[in-house]
Amino acid sequence: MSDITWMDTTPVAPSEKYFDLGVYGRKITTSSPEAQAWFDRGLVWVYIFNHDEGNYCFRQAIAHDPSCAMAYWGLAYSLGPNYNKAWERFDRRDLVRCVERGHHAALKARELATNVTPVEHALINAINCRFEDAEAAADVKKLNVMNHKYADAMEAIYKDNKSDNDIATLYADAMMQLTPWKLWNLHTGKPEPQARTRQIQEVLDDALRDNETAWEHPGVLHLYIHFIEMSPQPELGIRAADCLRQLIPDGGHAHHMPTHLDAQVGDWRRSIASNQDATRADERFYREKGAMNFYTFYRLHNYHALIYASMFAGQKSTALDAVERLGSTLPEEVLRIESPPMADWLEHFIGVRAHVMIRFGMWQDIVDLPLPEDRQLYPFTIAIYHYAKGVAHAAMSNLKAAEEQRELFKKAAAVVPETRKAYMSTAKQILAIATKMLDGEIEYRYGQYDQAFASLRECISLDDSLPYNEPWPWMQPPRHAYAALLLEREQVEEAAAVYKADLGFDETLIRARRHPNNVWALRGYHECLVRMKKDAEAAVIEPALRLARAGADVPVEASCFCRLDTSNAPPLSDGVQVENGCCAKK
Numbered sequence: 001m002s003d004i005t006w007m008d009t010t011p012v013a014p015s016e017k018y019f020d021l022g023v024y025g026r027k028i029t030t031s032s033p034e035a036q037a038w039f040d041r042g043l044v045w046v047y048i049f050n051h052d053e054g055n056y057c058f059r060q061a062i063a064h065d066p067s068c069a070m071a072y073w074g075l076a077y078s079l080g081p082n083y084n085k086a087w088e089r090f091d092r093r094d095l096v097r098c099v100e101r102g103h104h105a106a107l108k109a110r111e112l113a114t115n116v117t118p119v120e121h122a123l124i125n126a127i128n129c130r131f132e133d134a135e136a137a138a139d140v141k142k143l144n145v146m147n148h149k150y151a152d153a154m155e156a157i158y159k160d161n162k163s164d165n166d167i168a169t170l171y172a173d174a175m176m177q178l179t180p181w182k183l184w185n186l187h188t189g190k191p192e193p194q195a196r197t198r199q200i201q202e203v204l205d206d207a208l209r210d211n212e213t214a215w216e217h218p219g220v221l222h223l224y225i226h227f228i229e230m231s232p233q234p235e236l237g238i239r240a241a242d243c244l245r246q247l248i249p250d251g252g253h254a255h256h257m258p259t260h261l262d263a264q265v266g267d268w269r270r271s272i273a274s275n276q277d278a279t280r281a282d283e284r285f286y287r288e289k290g291a292m293n294f295y296t297f298y299r300l301h302n303y304h305a306l307i308y309a310s311m312f313a314g315q316k317s318t319a320l321d322a323v324e325r326l327g328s329t330l331p332e333e334v335l336r337i338e339s340p341p342m343a344d345w346l347e348h349f350i351g352v353r354a355h356v357m358i359r360f361g362m363w364q365d366i367v368d369l370p371l372p373e374d375r376q377l378y379p380f381t382i383a384i385y386h387y388a389k390g391v392a393h394a395a396m397s398n399l400k401a402a403e404e405q406r407e408l409f410k411k412a413a414a415v416v417p418e419t420r421k422a423y424m425s426t427a428k429q430i431l432a433i434a435t436k437m438l439d440g441e442i443e444y445r446y447g448q449y450d451q452a453f454a455s456l457r458e459c460i461s462l463d464d465s466l467p468y469n470e471p472w473p474w475m476q477p478p479r480h481a482y483a484a485l486l487l488e489r490e491q492v493e494e495a496a497a498v499y500k501a502d503l504g505f506d507e508t509l510i511r512a513r514r515h516p517n518n519v520w521a522l523r524g525y526h527e528c529l530v531r532m533k534k535d536a537e538a539a540v541i542e543p544a545l546r547l548a549r550a551g552a553d554v555p556v557e558a559s560c561f562c563r564l565d566t567s568n569a570p571p572l573s574d575g576v577q578v579e580n581g582c583c584a585k586k
Contacts, residue, residue, distance in 0.1 A: 011063035019250035026166055028070040029116045035065035042074050047219035048254045052293045054078040069116050072109035076102045076127045086180050087143045093339035096137040103134035126153035151175055168207040169219030175200050186510045189232035200227055215243045225257050230468055232511050234264040245274055252282035256302040260470045266516025268313040275306035291334045300349040308471035312518040314552025316360045323353050348422040351384035355475035358388055361561025366392035380420050380427045383412035387434040394441040395562050402442050422473035425466050433462045433474050456482040468512055480520050484563035496528035519548035524559040530570045
């Protein structure tokens with residue numbers, strides 16, 4: 001008998017108040033309706049990447065039926081890697097704990113698999129491939145070999161059960177985890193040679209084509225979005241995204257996931273709406289479960305996505321409200337958790353406030369922004385705040401203060417740990433972008449325009465070289481500042497080319513680097529076209545600009561508030577300016 005005393009839990013009746021996870025479930029071998037109900041909940045949670053809560057549900061299923069082999073299968077599955085947390089991203093303690101516990105849970109499932117269905121027996125054998133060695137945490141390469149064995153085992157199961165949406169999900173997931181976030185080459189638009197991209201596509205496409213119920217399956221829909229988002233045609237996933245949006249009422253990440261594609265196609269208002277739904281669901285989860293769990297990473301990610309979309313839509317009040325909500329649900333004690341090292345995962349979310357304030361030109365508020373007191377816990381935040389203060393002082397022509405903040409920024413950036421992350425990027429990569437942006441802003445205010453523009457072009461290059469993230473951790477495209485200042489210096493044609501690329505009106509940028517329909521670049525590009533006497537082209541984009549400006553809650557007269565002089569910006573022809581509209585602040 002395997003030792004699994006670590007997972008003992010007091011049984012809770014599934015009839016007690018719980019989250020609304022919709023109607024999805026999978027019938028398993030158990031005589032206990034309570035175990036079945038908890039298993040179904042666990043399965044939904046792991047499909048939408050709340051693995052901690054899925055783990056709790058599978059333990060509840062075991063508490064109600066200790067002989068349920070599939071509950072132990074689910075427990076083992078919830079302890080394994082996932083698309084956002086590959087084995088390499090586990091810290092040492094977390095890795096040892098999860099591998100050992102996953103191994104014991106998988107063995108227990110096999111021990112109990114005497115009267116299960118053939119598919120269940122196969123799934124249990126497969127999960128034992130992933131956890132075949134309890135000591136494998138000492139060698140991540142061995143864990144990855146076991147992951148390949150698991151994927152191969154899932155392939156065999158899939159070949160005999162192609163109409164089973166759960167099997168399709170688990171097989172696609174197994175393949176995606178072999179090369180997480182490396183399914184597509186962003187620059188060529190082709191699959192990465194080491195990835196099983198086409199096999200994943202075939203499995204998910206076949207499920208959606210042949211199984212009508214796949215359009216109501218949280219796992220298939222979720223993975224399809226991840227599969228397609230880095231492809232050259234992310235819009236092909238919009239139907240799947242729309243089906244997922246309201247499928248799991250209290251599943252915040254399910255509400256959020258479609259917005260990975262909304263951002264790619266420039267549907268900023270829909271992204272805001274879905275991320276509002278996501279964060280409201282997450283706040284229900286937070287009230288019940290608190291912040292001391294890894295799902296806090298996903299909660300903050302969903303706030304981040306809401307803030308990101310709000311910034312591109314020019315919705316200052318929505319962005320600032322989300323910043324406050326994010327901060328109020330991230331207690332410092334979470335950042336002090338050492339395993340997993342939550343500060344490395346989460347600290348970057350705190351600095352989002354500075355990005356919002358720069359986006360909306362809140363210069364004095366930035367200058368007055370207090371720094372965190374604990375320099376060891378908040379090194380990345382302190383560096384970003386000094387960067388923001390430098391930009392603010394430069395915009396206010398306080399150049400001596402800007403230079404002082406630049407020196408403080410450099411000192412702060414130098415002590416940020418190499419382990420600090422912002423999704424797939426490192427904090428150091430983000431700070432390199434900040435360095436060049438701040439240099440450019442200060443040089444520009446000194447009248448060193450050629451050097452300033454050279455620094456901003458370096459900033460753009462560094463930003464473009466970041467690994468794919470959705471949303472991007474550098475939240476205001478450097479092109480917006482660059483083009484705005486080009487326009488201020490009357491370099492209209494060059495600015496027009498920058499805006500055209502940012503909006504995706506040509507093939508200059510890879511798909512993931514375009515920001516269709518954003519109000520800032522639309523305003524800048526329209527100004528360029530008018531000033532270049534390209535009236536017909538200006539008329540074509542004017543309806544999109546009017547719509548975007550109508551959704552903003554601040555006047556948008558330039559693509560960056562760092563452009564201080566907009567006197568040459570032509571007003572929109574005809575119609576009422578949005579700043580005089582019903583929703584504008586008086």
